[in-house]
Amino acid sequence: MRNAIFLLKHVGFYNVLKDISNFGFEGSTLKKIFEKMIIDEEKKKEEKNEKLLVNLCECYIFQSNLFSYKLLSICVSCLLKVALKKEGNEETQKEVEMALLALSCFDRRYNFQRDLFLNEIKEIILNHQMYRNLTRLAYQSAWEFLINRLPNNSLEEEMVNELHIIRESIRELEELSTSVDWKKKEEEMGKTERKAMHIISRWIRSIGNYFYSCKLWNEEYVGLISRLADVFLVSRDNYGEISKQCIYIFETVAGNRAVKLDTLLKSSAIDAVLEEIYRPTLNQRITFGLFVIFDEISKRLKEEEKDEKKEAKRKATKRKVFVKQEEEGYEDIIISFHEVFRFFCR
Template structure:
């Protein structure tokens, strides 16, 4: 249920007030108090359930955030490349990508997030959705800590990685065909996987371009990728097209790029 809500963009408004929500919170508190390592798998599963079922647009209280984020980052830092372990890492990062912080202050767990991204850039061991989720978790913090800009742009090369991710998805042979078939069939669950991954990238890219003030040659490549996606999607996916247009508009309003530069691309 949590995966479905998060991947499809729904909000489970009543989870916090439900008996299920209260029960999961109590179980997390109970498990966290036990000796470390006694049942880490159960605690991890509970934290994932809680974050994925929680309404992404509402903040979680500090205690629950601290417990869940610490637990899931530990899971996500596992470098075992077996299929089973990578699925667990993917799920942990996907759940973390839904966390919403409020308030100012130094970003917590920055070193852990950086390490996961840098290790993947060297070894390319994460799945696409896991890698996107890690970026999403980091860039959501950016709105409260502008000092992250240099880390995101110069150390972790977000622009290069996001451009590469979008271009790879656009080159996927069947994505346009799947889009047209989904458009004919309609209904929840008919959208191709590539669409969800592209929309996740666009969400993260939009956050970055509408807030970041640093601009370099790599940034132009990112704008070019969005323009290409807009051209490819405009006849088959209105939501994706609108998202691309809004990102370009936000980029101009942020004054990161002059309108002449976007028109040139």
């Protein structure tokens, strides 16, 4: 059993880190065995083996895609006890990292009570901001647990104003980006650099989910989008999936009415994506993403025409957009592809 648990945790850890789904576990006898073992261990009044229960819960969460409410409650409660440990030694940090990584697997499909477990995660985040006692992966996973609880207006307000999600995301992306050599391919990197790259990818996915749900405006968005533009530029040669994730975020931001249009124009996102158009190897996904961004901007400008009070500001913003489009004949490119784009969008 000890060897089986070690193997399943090891496989599960890397599946989650690399965003690989495993559907073979569902409906298997092994899943039923784990469910029975977890419930039986939880029921024990005396001689409960807490370490075994934690290991079982982590294995189960890493491998499973579907959870009953009963199993969900047992696993989350059990892992939060581990995640709340505050000792700074390496062994405890690893235990906390594994527990938080498992907790980050619960996405918005699992609608346990909105306020359930949030206080504990917020305590973990605030404690780290004060003492820096978590690993980078553990910290990102704690944020992912919160982001997966959105949309939730009161939670979003706390994340922005008390936990400072934008500021922390900028800092983490900046520090992680400078810790890797983007000119190397993944197979050329050492273990530490590869892990940092996977954490960057997880941060970007989480930020994308945040922008999809967010309803509050924050001026720090400009800095975060500019940081993502930097990541886009350095990742496009060797880490195409990361650059595509950045494009998806720019599309999401362009379409999110809570995010001001000036944010995109003040940030370096548009310039970064336009730069890709003139590269010898044109990426289809990035080209399409650029059309989506400008299409969303165009729609929003038309919406603002209806509000006379915004007319002057709308015209100023429109002029900025046209300047971007007219640079080096880009307006002609948009016109020539306009009908193709409209057909594709249908």
